[in-house]
Each structure stands twice: as C-alpha cells, then as structure tokens.
Amino acid sequence: MFHNIKLGALVAGIIALSAPVAKAETFINILTGGTSGVYYPLGVALSEIYGQNMADTRVQVQSTKASVENLNLLQQGRGELAFALGDSVKDAWEGNADAGFKAPLSKLRAIAAIYPNFIQIAALKDANATTITDLKGKSISVGAAKSGTELNARKIFDAAGMSYDDLGKVEYLPFSESVELMKNRQLDATFQSSGLGNAALKDLSTTQDVTFVAIPADIADKLGAPYKPGVIPAGTYPGQDADVPTVAITNILVTQSDVSDEEAYQMTKLLFENLDTLKAAHAAAGGISLEAAIQGLPIPLHPGAEKYYKEKGLIK
Numbered sequence: 001m002f003h004n005i006k007l008g009a010l011v012a013g014i015i016a017l018s019a020p021v022a023k024a025e026t027f028i029n030i031l032t033g034g035t036s037g038v039y040y041p042l043g044v045a046l047s048e049i050y051g052q053n054m055a056d057t058r059v060q061v062q063s064t065k066a067s068v069e070n071l072n073l074l075q076q077g078r079g080e081l082a083f084a085l086g087d088s089v090k091d092a093w094e095g096n097a098d099a100g101f102k103a104p105l106s107k108l109r110a111i112a113a114i115y116p117n118f119i120q121i122a123a124l125k126d127a128n129a130t131t132i133t134d135l136k137g138k139s140i141s142v143g144a145a146k147s148g149t150e151l152n153a154r155k156i157f158d159a160a161g162m163s164y165d166d167l168g169k170v171e172y173l174p175f176s177e178s179v180e181l182m183k184n185r186q187l188d189a190t191f192q193s194s195g196l197g198n199a200a201l202k203d204l205s206t207t208q209d210v211t212f213v214a215i216p217a218d219i220a221d222k223l224g225a226p227y228k229p230g231v232i233p234a235g236t237y238p239g240q241d242a243d244v245p246t247v248a249i250t251n252i253l254v255t256q257s258d259v260s261d262e263e264a265y266q267m268t269k270l271l272f273e274n275l276d277t278l279k280a281a282h283a284a285a286g287g288i289s290l291e292a293a294i295q296g297l298p299i300p301l302h303p304g305a306e307k308y309y310k311e312k313g314l315i316k
Helices: 002-018 039-053 067-075 086-094 148-159 175-183 199-207 217-223 261-273 275-281 283-287 303-311
Strands: 026-031 057-062 081-085 108-124 139-141 169-171 189-194 210-212 227-232 244-256
Touching: 026 039, 026 067, 026 261, 039 057, 039 081, 039 261, 039 275, 039 283, 067 081, 067 086, 067 108, 067 148, 067 244, 081 086, 081 108, 081 148, 086 108, 086 148, 086 244, 108 148, 108 199, 108 227, 108 261, 108 283, 108 303, 139 175, 148 189, 148 217, 148 244, 175 189, 175 199, 189 199, 217 227, 217 244, 244 261, 261 275, 261 303, 275 283
Parallel strands: 026 057, 026 081, 139 169, 139 189
Antiparallel strands: 081 244, 108 189, 108 210, 108 244, 227 244
16 A cells, blocks of 8 residues: 555656646736727737737736826836837836826836827817817816826927916816717817827717817927827818828837846737738728837837847847
8 A cells, every 4th residue: 555655656756757847928918098099909909919929928908098007007017018108108217297107117118119199189060169279268178187198188288378277178088988078068179199090089070060170280399209290181080071280199119127028029020010910900000110110219129129120120
C-alpha cells in the first residue's frame, strides 16, 4: 500500500515535470470613450485585431469619459492603450491642474498620432447661429465636465473672446444626451469634439433641422498646435449642404511605460497593418496614416513603437 502511494507520487511528479510551462497571459485594456463617439467602435475593432493576432493575449474594451479619464487611468496602470486628444495629452504631460491633472503624468508614452478630431457645433436652425459668436445667450452642452471635449470648448470660446458666462445656459453632458435635449427643444446647441460622421450628430441631423456653426480659421491660428484649421465637408451629415470651417485637433493612441517593448511594438504594427478593418469600423479611421504617425507628439514614443517606425524608415 505504502509502496503504491510512493509510486503514484513519483509518476505524478514526472508528469508535472514534463508538462509544458504555460506562458503568462498578456492583458490589454483599451480605454475609449462614450459608446456613441468614435473612440469606442475603433477600440472594439482594435481589440479584435489584437485578440486574433497576438498570442497569449486577452483584450478588453472599456467605455469611459474619454481623454482626461483615460490618461489618468494609464498613469495608474489601469489600462495599456488609450485614445486621447492631443491637447489633453499635452496638459497631462505638463500636469495642468485646471485640465484635470494634479501632477505631470510621467508614465505616458505615445503609440501613434491618429485621425484628427473636428470641433462640430450643431445648433437648431431656429436658434439662428451660423458662427461661434452667434452662440452668445444660447443654451449649449459642452460635453462631460473636464472631458477632452469640454477642455476644447473652454479654449475655443476663450480664443473667440467669449467665456461660459456669455452663454445662456451651459450643460455638461455626453454627446447622445445632449442630442436628446435638443430633440426636446431644451437646448439650442451641442459642442462635440470627435471624428467626422459621429453617430449622435447623424441622429440629430436626421430628425431635426440643424445648422453646423462655423469656427473661423483665425481661432485655430490663435490657439496654435495641436490645433489647426479644419473643414466639415458638405454632405458629412444629412441636410448639411456646404463645407463648414472649423478647428481640428489630432488624436493620439497612448500607452504607458510599464507596457513591454514587444507588446507596444505589436500594438503599433498591427494598427497600421489593419487600417482597412479600422475604416470599416468607423469612417474617421480614414484619417490615420503612417506618414503622420509621429508628427507633433507632445510626449515621448514608447520604445516598442519607436522600433516599428525605425523599421518603416520614419525614424533614422
């Protein structure tokens, strides 16, 4: 009996020694934004690309309040990849407390500059607002408080010589909730910073007569990088029959310094090898190009991303 127990233990030990060592699983949490914005569908597409092409990797997508929350979560090690607006990334790196960053977020590293966000201000037609200064006295939603969108709103109104005090009423609501209030005639306008063709604005312009409010090019010039003049092309939304001048800001895919070089390299490589999949998820991804990937970044590149750009000849 004793002999059998010893033999059994010996056999079990040999089996354990010969079993292959399980490789540690890599985890990627992708931080996006609200489900009606552009970050979320692109995050879902990236999660599928990474999940299918990176061995021993588990990927999840988290819907958040976008840029500011995403960057703070990265610094805390609670995400491996995040979408964020260029100006929020700059504020985070510098530790701009007014923008929601109590101290400089020193762990942030760039994967790539991606598509531009366009400032899109939609007003109900009967609010009679065609340019930004016409919004004086009107009720408007400026995005969730201290979101990337709301930081854009403050800076753009300031550059136009206005503040929230000049507006009739200010609401701090996500895109889809802002649109619901406009449909119920409880709000004159919504200020949204996103890729073109955003779902909430499509919904609004399908059901209401709206005007897309112009932001003159001199406002972008006054703000400087990462802001630049942009255009909402005619036909982007139902009933929008003319180009609308506005301001554009580059979005950045951001990671953090605890992410391994190999993981960051794969995330960067697979992003650019699967642009068609991203475009199928949302038209805004049409604005992503390898040529622009390292232009105007306010934070250092992750060494893993840098390796990829060296292979592609973007960095000598």
